[in-house]
Amino acid sequence: xxxxxxxxxxxxxxxxxxxxxxxxxxxxxxxxxxxxxxxxxxxxxxxxxxxxxxxxxxxxxxxxxxxxxxxxxxxxxxxxxxxxxxxxxxxxxxxxxxxxxxxxxxxxx
Amino acid sequence: xxxxxxxxxxxxxxxxxxxxxxxxxxxxxxxxxxxxxxxxxxxxxxxxxxxxxxxxxxxxxxxxxxxxxxxxxxxxxxxxxxxxxxxxxxxxxxxxxxxxxxxxxxxxxxxxxxxxxxxxxxxxxxxxxxxxxxxxxxxxxxxxxxxxxxxxxxxxxxxxxxxxxxxxxxxxxxxxxxxxxxxxxxxxxxxxxxxxxxxxxxxxxxxxxxxxxxxxxxxxxxxxxxxxxxxxxxxxxxxxxxxxxxxxxxxxxxxxxxxxxxxxxxxxxxxxxxxx
Amino acid sequence: xxxxxxxxxxxxxxxxxxxxxxxxxxxxxxxxxxxxxxxxxxxxxxxxxxxxxxxxxxxxxxxxxxxxxxxxxxxxxxxxxxxxxxxxxxxxxxxxxxxxxxxxxxxxxxxxxxxxxxxxxxxxxxxxxxxxxxxxxxxxxxxxxxxxxxxxxxxxxxxxxxxxxxxxxxxxxxxxxxxxxxxxxxxxxxxxxxxxxxxxxxxxxxxxxxxxxxxxxxxxxxxxxxxxxxxxxxxxxxxxxxxxxxxxxxxx
Numbered sequence: 001x002x003x004x005x006x007x008x009x010x011x012x013x014x015x016x017x018x019x020x021x022x023x024x025x026x027x028x029x030x031x032x033x034x035x036x037x038x039x040x041x042x043x044x045x046x047x048x049x050x051x052x053x054x055x056x057x058x059x060x061x062x063x064x065x066x067x068x069x070x071x072x073x074x075x076x077x078x079x080x081x082x083x084x085x086x087x088x089x090x091x092x093x094x095x096x097x098x099x100x101x102x103x104x105x106x107x108x109x
Numbered sequence: 110x111x112x113x114x115x116x117x118x119x120x121x122x123x124x125x126x127x128x129x130x131x132x133x134x135x136x137x138x139x140x141x142x143x144x145x146x147x148x149x150x151x152x153x154x155x156x157x158x159x160x161x162x163x164x165x166x167x168x169x170x171x172x173x174x175x176x177x178x179x180x181x182x183x184x185x186x187x188x189x190x191x192x193x194x195x196x197x198x199x200x201x202x203x204x205x206x207x208x209x210x211x212x213x214x215x216x217x218x219x220x221x222x223x224x225x226x227x228x229x230x231x232x233x234x235x236x237x238x239x240x241x242x243x244x245x246x247x248x249x250x251x252x253x254x255x256x257x258x259x260x261x262x263x264x265x266x267x268x269x270x271x272x273x274x275x276x277x278x279x280x281x282x283x284x285x286x287x288x289x290x291x292x293x294x295x296x297x298x299x300x301x302x303x304x305x306x307x308x309x310x311x312x313x314x315x316x317x318x319x320x321x322x323x324x325x326x327x328x329x330x331x332x333x334x335x336x337x338x339x340x341x342x343x344x345x346x347x348x349x350x351x352x353x354x355x356x357x358x359x360x361x362x363x364x365x366x367x368x369x370x371x372x373x374x375x376x377x378x379x380x381x382x383x384x385x
Numbered sequence: 386x387x388x389x390x391x392x393x394x395x396x397x398x399x400x401x402x403x404x405x406x407x408x409x410x411x412x413x414x415x416x417x418x419x420x421x422x423x424x425x426x427x428x429x430x431x432x433x434x435x436x437x438x439x440x441x442x443x444x445x446x447x448x449x450x451x452x453x454x455x456x457x458x459x460x461x462x463x464x465x466x467x468x469x470x471x472x473x474x475x476x477x478x479x480x481x482x483x484x485x486x487x488x489x490x491x492x493x494x495x496x497x498x499x500x501x502x503x504x505x506x507x508x509x510x511x512x513x514x515x516x517x518x519x520x521x522x523x524x525x526x527x528x529x530x531x532x533x534x535x536x537x538x539x540x541x542x543x544x545x546x547x548x549x550x551x552x553x554x555x556x557x558x559x560x561x562x563x564x565x566x567x568x569x570x571x572x573x574x575x576x577x578x579x580x581x582x583x584x585x586x587x588x589x590x591x592x593x594x595x596x597x598x599x600x601x602x603x604x605x606x607x608x609x610x611x612x613x614x615x616x617x618x619x620x621x622x623x624x625x626x627x628x629x630x631x632x633x634x635x636x637x
Contacts, residue, residue: 022228022275029234055276057230060237087307092241169509195511209506211498223510226517271510281509 001051003031011043011108017050020058028058032065036074044069045107049080059088066098075099077107121180122147122279122311123168128177130160130167137163139335140177145328150305150312152326156357157317160335165283165315169203170194182278199227202272206284208264210256210271216243217252220271227275242270245307246300262293269300280304282314286321294321301325319358323347331357393589393619396515400523400588403516418521426487426522427529431536434482438470438537441478442544445469450553459553463560464567466545471572475538477624480583483530484616488591491522492612495595496605504596519592523585530584531577538576575631582627583620590616 001024006013012035020028035041046062048054062078069076077099081089089095101107123145130138137160145151155161166172168179170186179186182197189197210219221239224230230238243249246266256264265285272280285301286294298321305312305325316322322329323343330340331354339346339354347358408414449465495518498504507514542564549555555563594612598604 022230025234026230029231056238056241056273057224057228057234057276060234060241063237063241064233084307084309091245091303091307093244094241166505171505171508198509198511201509203506203509205502205506207502209502211503211506212501223512226510226512271506275510 001027003028005031008108010041011045012041013045013047013104015047015050019052020054020061022055022057025055025057025061029061029064032061033068036065036068036072036076040072041074043075043077043108045077045079045104047079047104048082048085051080051082051085054082054085054088056088059092059094062098063094077101079104079107120147121145122149122182123313124178124180126178126180128164128167128179129175130163130172131175136175137335138167138174141332141335141337143330143337143340145311145313147311148305148309149327150301150314150325151328151330152322153313153315153330153332154317154319154322154357155332159332161315161332162283164332165281165313168313169201169281170198199223199275200278201281202275202277202279203281204265204268204272204283204285206287208256208268210264210267212256214255215252216248216254216256216259216267216270219256219267220252220274222271223274238274239270242273243267245273245304246270247296260293262289262296265289265297266300269297269304273304276308277310279311279313282312282316284316285314286316286318294318297321298324319360390619393586393593396519396593397523397585397589399515400519400592403513403520404524407516407520415521418517419524422521422525423529425490426483426525427533430482430486430529430533433486434479434533434537435540437482438475438478438540439544441474442466442470442541443547444544445474445541446545446548446553450548460555460563462553463542463545463549463555463563467542467564467567468572470541470545471538471568471576473576473624473628475541476534476576476580476583477620478541479530479534479537479580480587480620481617483526483533483584484587484591484613484620487522487526488587488616489609489613491588491591492595492598492609493605495592496598496608499596499598500600500602500605514596519588522592523588526584526588527581530580530587534576534580535573538573575627579624579627582623586619586623587616590619 001016001018001020004015006015014031014035016028018024032044032046035044044065046065066076079101080103081100086095089098121144125141125143128138128141129136141164153161153164163172167174168181168186174187177187182200184193184197186194186197210216211222214222217236217239220242221235224235224238239252240249243252246269248263248266248270251259251263251267256267259267282301285297289297301312301314302325304310312325314322314325326343328340329343329346330337331346332338333353339349339351341349346354349355404414445466446462449462450459453459453461453465495504498518504514507517542561545564546555546557546560549560550557591612594608594615598608
């Protein structure tokens with residue numbers, strides 16, 4: 001898994017490529033908590049379009065990011081969810097809790 | 110020996126070649142051949158004592174075959190090292206007939222145990238994952254209960270949550286509906302279908318419940334006295350003309366058609382204590 | 386029998402591997418479980434062990450006095466009690482109390498887990514039952530049994546002092562002084578070496594009987610009984626071996 005940061009206005013976009021699994025999700029968690037808790041970036045957008053596979057530790061890391069954003073009053077959004085990722089979020093009843101957009105433009109609007 | 114089948118077709122998840130398993134000098138499985146494709150739900154059917162549970166136990170590495178091959182993710186379980194077996198087992202989940210939850214731990218600790226043992230994830234991440242898994246099996250909010258405080262159906266669900274905790278590629282179920290009332294059992298079947306849909310897992314179920322089998326199966330095998338005597342899709346199995354299979358599907362009580370002489374022999378044999 | 390002892394040795398060496406070698410090979414040791422086992426094996430055994438060894442010390446003093454009186458040597462009763470307790474009865478009685486409390490509990494706990502498919506579940510989760518279940522018990526035992534033995538020695542001497550003060554013209558302080566001066570370091574050390582060996586034996590027997598449990602609830606009862614009988618027998622055998630070893634080989 002690779003995470004590349006881009007800055008668009010006040011927002012930080014995290015472009016993630018590869019698999020988010022048991023070995024890589026701690027890195028994702030670290031980056032999310034750094035952005036949302038320490039740097040207090042007002043808007044964090046996680047771009048998952050190039051993610052082939054996300055396991056439940058990855059989902060849990062996103063949940064931790066979401067919680068941190070609620071605690072600090074920042075905005076946290078996901079874009080580019082695959083069909084599989086959507087189904088996993090659906091089954092865990094998370095689909096309505098996350099701010100989910102189809103593309104970056106929508107998320108930035 | 111390389112596995113020609115797994116190389117030729119990467120969609121095959123498990124393949125068995127002439128698998129034989131014995132307890133002591135009694136052979137239980139007499140040469141089983143079968144194949145399971147990735148993402149498929151296979152139901153293993155059979156009466157009690159048919160060897161279906163032994164087959165399942167062998168597939169998860171709890172029994173060593175006396176001969177034959179079990180190819181699973183490119184490795185032959187029959188001749189695998191303990192470390193390699195553990196590596197494969199991290200990608201397997203097994204839901205036991207009794208649930209097999211650890212009574213001294215809460216439901217949440219049970220579900221999180223493999224993660225705590227095998228990963229370096231933060232406790233907070235493991236807790237969220239545990240709650241997610243419990244939510245997925247319909248047990249949200251029960252993480253602080255002890256197994257003894259749960260009903261039979263809830264224990265089964267908790268066991269499924271634990272089997273799911275490492276996001277397995279293959280999920281095994283031993284008699285998922287045994288000992289449950291029909292409504293709760295139907296709930297477990299529904300759960301298996303949902304999991305299959307969401308995670309595209311390969312699922313292997315051992316059962317003798319026909320209704321449940323026809324609901325969840327993509328493929329079925331019927332095992333009798335240690336050999337597979339019929340296999341195919343549910344529709345093919347329904348049309349199978351073999352008397353033993355028909356008997357099982359039509360729920361006819363077993364008439365025990367032993368050979369007459371064998372029967373007479375058995376009745377009149379002079380009594381000998383089995384010496385060991 | 387030889388095969389049985391071999392299996393015990395194998396189990397012990399596996400448990401020792403996970404306790405002392407595993408942590409350096411990326412298999413972290415879970416000290417929390419060992420700690421709770423140590424509480425169960427050690428601390429909770431204190432009341433009953435104290436009472437038993439106090440009585441044993443008293444009995445030793447009375448029985449010893451019966452013989453010693455014939456030679457007009459009743460003042461040697463303190464020496465007799467102190468040496469018999471630390472070299473022999475302290476470790477042995479402690480072991481027997483621990484067998485009754487914990488050796489049987491190990492077999493029952495692991496046996497119940499076997500019957501409930503929990504051991505199989507551990508294996509399918511790629512968790513070694515030896516590492517998960519046996520190693521914490523092993524650590525708790527080899528740590529707590531020597532501690533309990535020291536306590537048992539002390540309680541035994543205390544029991545002897547009751548007789549000494551009441552019937553042999555000792556003051557309490559004199560009796561304690563006599564006991565301490567009768568003991569050599571080697572008496573205490575041989576007792577403690579024995580107690581570590583007893584601890585390994587009890588863990589190995591309790592756990593392997595538990596793991597060998599067949600099917601059904603009644604087999605748990607069978608394994609528990611077998612664990613107790615076998616442990617007592619093997620502890621006595623180990624005691625004999627080490628006592629002779631100290632006597633014939635070390636002269637101590």
